[in-house]
Amino acid sequence: MQHDSEYIPALRYRWLTSLYDPIIAITTREKKxxxxxxDLADIKTNDAVLDVGCGTGTLAIGIKKTASGANVIGIDGDPEILELARRKAQKEKVEIVFDQGLSFDLPYQNSQFDRCLSSLFFHHLTLDNKLRTFREIHRVLKIGGQCHIADWGKPTNLFMRLLYYQIQVLDGFKTTRDNVEGQLPALMQSSGFSNILIKEELATIFGTMTLYSAKKL
Ligand SMILES: C[S@@+](CC[C@H](N)C(=O)[O-])C[C@H]1O[C@@H](n2cnc3c(N)ncnc32)[C@H](O)[C@@H]1O
Known part of the structure; x- marks a missing residue:
């Protein structure tokens, strides 16, 4: 697969990919x-659930373990990280489909999913690709479907802002700026979403982790 030049792997540098899980677990309050x-997604039996930018599959595996009757698909652009995700799911004995593909050109039909979730992902995308991705998520969700996102958000105080510079140095300023400026809700709105809410803001050693929810009406 060809990536555009803006493609940022899980931890920016490929040699860090194998260390991704332990680093994220320690630094982002990941479990919580x-x-x-x-929990916010309130997934029901038989729901079709998509994890966009699934990386090593931790969120997708958590979804399947919580809602075992759901049909869970994870998508990511990086074949190397998808291999890690498949191995992890096998080890955890959960059935999840992991597809390779890009978030702004999702290989799924219109109105295919009940829920789309995503974590630690949008700060990897340029502004234009964030918007294209939200439009794609909106397209593949059913009417009444929900989108739940966890990613770096507007800092709740100056200390959180200063800590977030670590992410900006690691992942680059271009794609991480929209997050810290609190632009994700406006992007969701211009992609057609309704009922856009900030559900939680957690302090971490890399800044404020924000949980957003939105609906396709
Ligand atoms: C920081 S990781 C987050 C992984 C996972 N969601 C988590 O919570 O740990 C970001 C992931 O997004 C993927 N990615 C970046 N740009 C992408 C795009 N346009 N489409 C699909 N995946 C992309 C990377 O390969 C990487 O696995």
């Missing part, structure tokens, strides 16, 4: 925020 995100 991913559990809260899954």
């Amino acid at each position: 925020f991913k559990k809260h995100l899954i």
Whole structure:
């Protein structure tokens, strides 16, 4: 697959990919925020659920373990990280489909999913690709479907702002700026979403982790 030049792998540098899980677990309060995100999604048996930018599959595996009757698909652009995700799911004995593809050109039909979730992903995208991705998520959701996102958000105080510079140095300023400026809700709105809410703001050592929810009406 060809990536555009803006493609940012899980931890910016490929040699860090194998260290991704332990680093994220220690630094982002991962267990807590991913559990809260899954709880917010209120997933029912037989729901079709998409995890966009699924990386090593931790969120998708959490979804499947919480809602075992759901049909869970994870999509990511990086074949190397998808292999890690498949191995992890196998080890955890959960059935999840992991597809390779890009978030702004999702290989799914209109109105295919009940829920789309995503974590630690949108700060990897340029402004234009954030908007294209939200439009794609809106397209593949059913009417009444829900989108639940956890990612770096507008800092709740100056200290959180200063801590977020670490992410900006690691992942680059271009794609991370819209997050810290609190632009994700406006992008969701211009992509057609309704009922856009900030559900939670968690302090981490890399800044404020924000949980957003929105609906396709
Ligand atoms: C920081 S990781 C987050 C992984 C996972 N969601 C988590 O919570 O740990 C970001 C992921 O987004 C993927 N990615 C970046 N740009 C992408 C795009 N346009 N489409 C699909 N995946 C993309 C990267 O390969 C990487 O696995």
